[in-house]
Structures are given as structure tokens and as C-alpha cells.
Amino acid sequence: MEIIHGNSLRDVLASNGAMNAETVLQILYAIASPLDYVHSHNVVHKDLKPENIVITETGEVKIIDFGTATLHNKIHENDVIVGTPEFMSPEQLSGDIVGPQGDIYALGIIAYMMFTGCFPFPLGTKLDDFFNGLRPSFTGVNSEVAAVLEKATHVDIDSRYQTVIEFVNVLAMACNFQLG
Numbered sequence: 001m002e003i004i005h006g007n008s009l010r011d012v013l014a015s016n017g018a019m020n021a022e023t024v025l026q027i028l029y030a031i032a033s034p035l036d037y038v039h040s041h042n043v044v045h046k047d048l049k050p051e052n053i054v055i056t057e058t059g060e061v062k063i064i065d066f067g068t069a070t071l072h073n074k075i076h077e078n079d080v081i082v083g084t085p086e087f088m089s090p091e092q093l094s095g096d097i098v099g100p101q102g103d104i105y106a107l108g109i110i111a112y113m114m115f116t117g118c119f120p121f122p123l124g125t126k127l128d129d130f131f132n133g134l135r136p137s138f139t140g141v142n143s144e145v146a147a148v149l150e151k152a153t154h155v156d157i158d159s160r161y162q163t164v165i166e167f168v169n170v171l172a173m174a175c176n177f178q179l180g
Contacts, residue, residue, distance in 0.1 A: 002062075004056055004062055005056060006060075006062075008051050008053065008054055009027070009050035010049070013050060013114065013117060017117035018116050019114045021175040021177055024114040024175075025171065025172050025175060025177050027055070027061050028107070028111060028114075029172075031053060031063060031107065032165050032167075033165075034063055035048075035063065035100075035103055035164045036163060036165050039100040039103070044099060044102055044103055046098055046102060047065060048063070048103050048106035048107060048110065049084045049086070049087045049106065049110065050113065051065075052064050053110070085127055085130040085131075086109065086121065087110070088105075088130065089101065089153075090105075090133065090155050093131055100162075100164065101157045101160040101162075104152050104160050104161050104163075104164055104167050105153050107152065108149045108153040108167070109136060111149060112136065112149050115145065116140040116141065120137050120138055120149075121134060121136060121137070122137075133155075135153075135155070136153055138150060142174075144175075145171065145174045145175060148171045151170075152167050152171075
């Protein structure tokens with residue numbers, strides 16, 4: 001395994017707060033390619049969160065901790081739900097099979113945090129609130145970005161973006177951002 005020196009996205013957000021759209025999209029594009037690769041090989045991360053995204057000392061963005069990753073459509077071996085509730089899609093919270101759209105859901109939450117420096121959930125949210133269907137609120141970003149994030153985190157899997165690349169490209173258009 002590669003030894004990575006750097007800071008987690010969580011640490012970067014704690015130190016710097018909200019990021020500008022260009023920085024957010026550069027990080028998301030760096031995440032999109034490897035996620036798209038693993039998704040194309042039928043693997044789902046299932047625990048995307050700022051702690052599992054590292055920005056190295058040279059500025060590279062790495063996804064770490066594939067410890068909860070599974071093959072898409074894998075039947076559960078036990079009844080334990082593994083992940084971080086704030087970033088878990090409704091299907092993952094309910095113990096259903098999780099596909100690439102589960103990672104897209106988590107990335108929508110992470111994107112919002114990068115844009116605003118805040119969670120899209122009220123302060124004092126409890127674990128039961130997530131299991132009872134609490135939906136994220138995307139205030140603090142413009143309506144075009146909010147609409148993209150709402151689609152990425154839609155309750156209905158089929159209403160979400162089909163690939164992480166599609167999600168990031170549509171988000172970039174909503175921000176009037178062009179890479180390169």
C-alpha cells in the first residue's frame with residue numbers, strides 16, 4: 001500500500017472553511033476519475049467522507065480506506081450496516097444493496113461541505129434522524145448548484161446521476177467552470 005503524506009479533506013475544511021468553486025471542482029474532478037474506474041469494475045466505496053479524501057503535500061488528491069468497499073449487487077453477508085450516517089445514501093441506511101449512486105450521494109454531501117464549510121443537516125442532528133429519512137438542505141449555494149446537489153442526493157436511486165463523471169460535469173456547468 002502506498003504511504004500518503006498530506007491532510008484529509010476534513011482537516012483542510014476545518015482549517016480553511018469554505019472553498020471557491022474552482023478548488024471544489026478541481027478536487028471533485030480528481031476524485032471522479034478513480035471512482036469512475038472502480039465503479040466500472042463493479043466496486044463501490046461505501047464510505048466516502050472528507051476523512052477518506054487526502055490532499056498530499058504535492059497537491060494530489062487521493063481516496064483512501066476502501067475497507068467497507070463491496071462489489072455492486074453483492075448480497076449482504078450479515079445484517080450490519082457499515083459507513084458514516086451523515087454521508088450514507090438512503091438505500092445504504094436501510095441495508096439495501098448499494099451501487100455507484102451511493103457514492104454519488106456521498107459526493108454530493110462532500111461537495112456541499114466544500115462549497116460552504118458546513119454540513120447540509122441541522123446542528124444537533126441525531127443518528128435516528130438519518131435512519132428516519134432526514135434530507136439534506138442545500139442553502140448557502142446558488143440555486144443551480146443546489147439543484148445539482150439535490151439530484152445527486154435524491155432519495156430515488158434512478159433519479160440520481162448515473163456516473164460520478166456526469167455529476168461532476170453537470171456541477172461544473174452549474175458553476176460556469178471549465179477545467180483547463
